[in-house]
Amino acid sequence: MPPLQSATPTTHADEGEGLHFCSTCAFSSACIDAGYDKPTLRDLHVMVEHVGPYHAGEHIFRTNDPFRALYAVRSGAVKTLTVDTDGSEQVLGFYLPGELVGLNAIYPKRFPCDAVALESSQFCRFSFSAISALATRMPMLQQQLFRMLSRELGMASRLAGDHSADERVAAFLTDLAQRFAAQGFPARYVHLAMTRNEIAEYLRLASETISRILGRFRNQGLIRVDGRDVEIIDSEQLNVLAHHILAG
Amino acid sequence: MPPLQSATPTTHADEGEGLHFCSTCAFSSACIDAGYDKPTLRDLHVMVEHVGPYHAGEHIFRTNDPFRALYAVRSGAVKTLTVDTDGSEQVLGFYLPGELVGLNAIYPKRFPCDAVALESSQFCRFSFSAISALATRMPMLQQQLFRMLSRELGMASRLAGDHSADERVAAFLTDLAQRFAAQGFPARYVHLAMTRNEIAEYLRLASETISRILGRFRNQGLIRVDGRDVEIIDSEQLNVLAHHILAG
DNA sequence: GAATTACCATGACCCAGGTCAATATTGCGA
DNA sequence: TCGCAATATTGACCTGGGTCATGGTAATTC
Numbered sequence: 001m002p003p004l005q006s007a008t009p010t011t012h013a014d015e016g017e018g019l020h021f022c023s024t025c026a027f028s029s030a031c032i033d034a035g036y037d038k039p040t041l042r043d044l045h046v047m048v049e050h051v052g053p054y055h056a057g058e059h060i061f062r063t064n065d066p067f068r069a070l071y072a073v074r075s076g077a078v079k080t081l082t083v084d085t086d087g088s089e090q091v092l093g094f095y096l097p098g099e100l101v102g103l104n105a106i107y108p109k110r111f112p113c114d115a116v117a118l119e120s121s122q123f124c125r126f127s128f129s130a131i132s133a134l135a136t137r138m139p140m141l142q143q144q145l146f147r148m149l150s151r152e153l154g155m156a157s158r159l160a161g162d163h164s165a166d167e168r169v170a171a172f173l174t175d176l177a178q179r180f181a182a183q184g185f186p187a188r189y190v191h192l193a194m195t196r197n198e199i200a201e202y203l204r205l206a207s208e209t210i211s212r213i214l215g216r217f218r219n220q221g222l223i224r225v226d227g228r229d230v231e232i233i234d235s236e237q238l239n240v241l242a243h244h245i246l247a248g
Numbered sequence: 249m250p251p252l253q254s255a256t257p258t259t260h261a262d263e264g265e266g267l268h269f270c271s272t273c274a275f276s277s278a279c280i281d282a283g284y285d286k287p288t289l290r291d292l293h294v295m296v297e298h299v300g301p302y303h304a305g306e307h308i309f310r311t312n313d314p315f316r317a318l319y320a321v322r323s324g325a326v327k328t329l330t331v332d333t334d335g336s337e338q339v340l341g342f343y344l345p346g347e348l349v350g351l352n353a354i355y356p357k358r359f360p361c362d363a364v365a366l367e368s369s370q371f372c373r374f375s376f377s378a379i380s381a382l383a384t385r386m387p388m389l390q391q392q393l394f395r396m397l398s399r400e401l402g403m404a405s406r407l408a409g410d411h412s413a414d415e416r417v418a419a420f421l422t423d424l425a426q427r428f429a430a431q432g433f434p435a436r437y438v439h440l441a442m443t444r445n446e447i448a449e450y451l452r453l454a455s456e457t458i459s460r461i462l463g464r465f466r467n468q469g470l471i472r473v474d475g476r477d478v479e480i481i482d483s484e485q486l487n488v489l490a491h492h493i494l495a496g
Numbered sequence: 497g498a499a500t501t502a503c504c505a506t507g508a509c510c511c512a513g514g515t516c517a518a519t520a521t522t523g524c525g526a
Numbered sequence: 527t528c529g530c531a532a533t534a535t536t537g538a539c540c541t542g543g544g545t546c547a548t549g550g551t552a553a554t555t556c
Contacts, residue, residue, distance in 0.1 A: 082409075084409075085491065090409050090410075092405050103397075103398060103401065104398055104401045104402050104405065105398070106394050106395055106397075106398035107394075107395045107396075107398035107399035107401075107402060108398075108399075108402065112402055132387070132390060132391065132394065133387070135384070135390065136383075136384045136385070136387055136390060137384070139380070139381070139384055142380060142383065142384060142390065143380065145394065146354050146355075146380065146393065146397065147354055147355045148355075149351075149354075149394065149397035149398060149401065150351060150352055150353070150354035150355035150356075150397060151355035151356075152401055153351065153352045153355075153397065153400055153401045153404055154352050154355060154356065154360055156401055156404035156405050156408055157340050157352065157404050159408045160404055160405075160407045160408035160452070161330075161332075161338050161452070162338075162452035164512080164513095165512075165513065195532090195533065195534090196533075196534065196535090197533080197534095204408070204409070204410035205513075205514090206513070206514050206515075207533090207534080208513090208514080208515085208516095208534090208535080208536080209512095209513060209514075210534095211534060211535050211536075212513095212535080212536080214535095215535075215536085227521090227522075227533095227534090243333065412542080412543095413542075413543065443502090443503065443504090444503075444504065444505095445503080445504095453543075453544085454543070454544050454545075455503090455504080456504095456505080456506080456543090456544080456545080456546095457542095457543060457544075458504095459504060459505050459506075460505080460506075460543095462505095463505070463506080475503095475504090475551095475552080
């Protein structure tokens with residue numbers, strides 16, 4: 001088998017002077033071209049605090065930490081997870097560059113989960129009180145926050161549905177491919193920053209099931225697999241499988 | 249067995265003149281006593297449109313309807329649900345008086361689910377563009393919207409966890425009891441506005457499983473069941489079972 | 497109040513996916 | 527380069543909960 005092209009996202013912030021934001025910033029699309037005046041944009045810009053790098057396995061925050069800020073991924077990848085009383089872990093989500101971590105902490109005012117870097121990662125840290133104060137002056141920013149919350153809600157509901165293991169894995173790959181594509185990577189190549197076990201904890205399956213299904217998808221010619229690099233061969237068929245779960 | 253006391257919530261709006269809101273309104277707690285001046289409160293008040301009654305089985309909105317407004321339940325009960333391609337239904341949530349329906353529609357700009365009245369129900373309808381515009385002038389209102397979105401996100405994540413059928417049913421009863429209690433009803437009595445089948449579609453179980461587990465809980469002395477009226481006998485034990493799922 | 501229909505309960509059986517176990521394989525540190 | 531530890535794969539077997547079937551009960555309708 002020929003080696004697969006790696007598709008690890010290593011996108012970084014545009015750190016030029018002036019008012020350039022991270023090219024992948026969760027807020028940039030909504031705000032930059034919304035026609036805000038310079039001073040307002042500057043307010044948003046100066047509130048950003050760049051933090052990291054956090055290395056693989058390091059915590060960005062922990063369950064019950066007081067919620068003060070949202071984290072936008074600049075580079076790397078993160079998982080959020082809860083540990084229930086019997087010690088089993090549930091992965092709530094994986095976050096790629098440009099995505100926003102911590103939205104589920106607004107209500108309880110404390111983080112209801114841990115966030116752990118899957119690989120060396122950097123973040124933009126937004127004080128929540130500052131950004132929500134600013135949002136009262138920037139309706140587009142408020143809208144963007146509402147949208148991101150609502151979008152994450154939709155994702156969680158879809159994940160909660162009862163779907164077969166095949167559907168779950170297909171939807172997982174398809175979703176990741178789309179998110180890579182949103183970063184400008186070819187949607188054909190997906191790099192898994194997480195272990196099979198973490199995928200399993202996310203999809204509520206056993207890690208053995210992940211292995212078996214990836215193996216079967218490979219045998220069926222839907223994908224090619226080389227460790228954590230996946231090449232999508234038959235996205236058509238994968239989409240059919242995933243169809244039940246992904247946004248309609 | 250003695251008849252169980254019914255606990256159907258029939259709470260209604262306080263419709264007095266002046267600036268009285270529905271006593272159970274999703275916004276009242278955050279806004280009324282936040283010290284806003286009369287004119288601002290009036291803005292919130294006049295934007296409310298009372299709609300209904302919708303009778304059992306009637307749709308409040310349907311999948312793909314353009315999203316224009318949020319609905320706060322004034323009386324009755326609602327379910328939201330999706331139907332996937334093979335015709336099977338997934339219940340996303342049940343909503344009681346004081347709760348807000350439609351938050352998951354903000355991002356896609358269309359409702360991603362149907363909303364159906366479980367019993368005769370009335371609503372306060374809030375134009376979303378109006379309420380988000382107002383939220384820029386009322387930070388407490390903005391916060392309240394953020395909180396409700398974040399809270400619903402947390403609920404969805406918890407429901408998505410992989411838990412045994414016993415845990416799910418115990419958590420379901422406990423959660424409902426708490427929400428009844430929040431309306432001023434005794435937490436001991438829970439009225440199920442929905443069928444066993446709808447509970448099953450919500451908890452991703454088969455309706456037979458719901459019947460069996462309610463039966464077993466009854467035999468174990470945890471609850472008493474009379475049709476759709478449930479009396480919680482051993483909330484302690486039920487909480488232990490539910491513990492994994494409910495908010496920590 | 498009889499008939500129809502929806503809903504509910506419970507038993508018998510089955511299967512998707514979990515668990516346990518035995519190897520591969522990969523990555524990493526010295 | 528070796529060795530250890532973490533991952534991944536694959537097989538054998540088991541079980542929680544699904545499915546199907548049957549009968550009971552409550553609510554509507556005529």
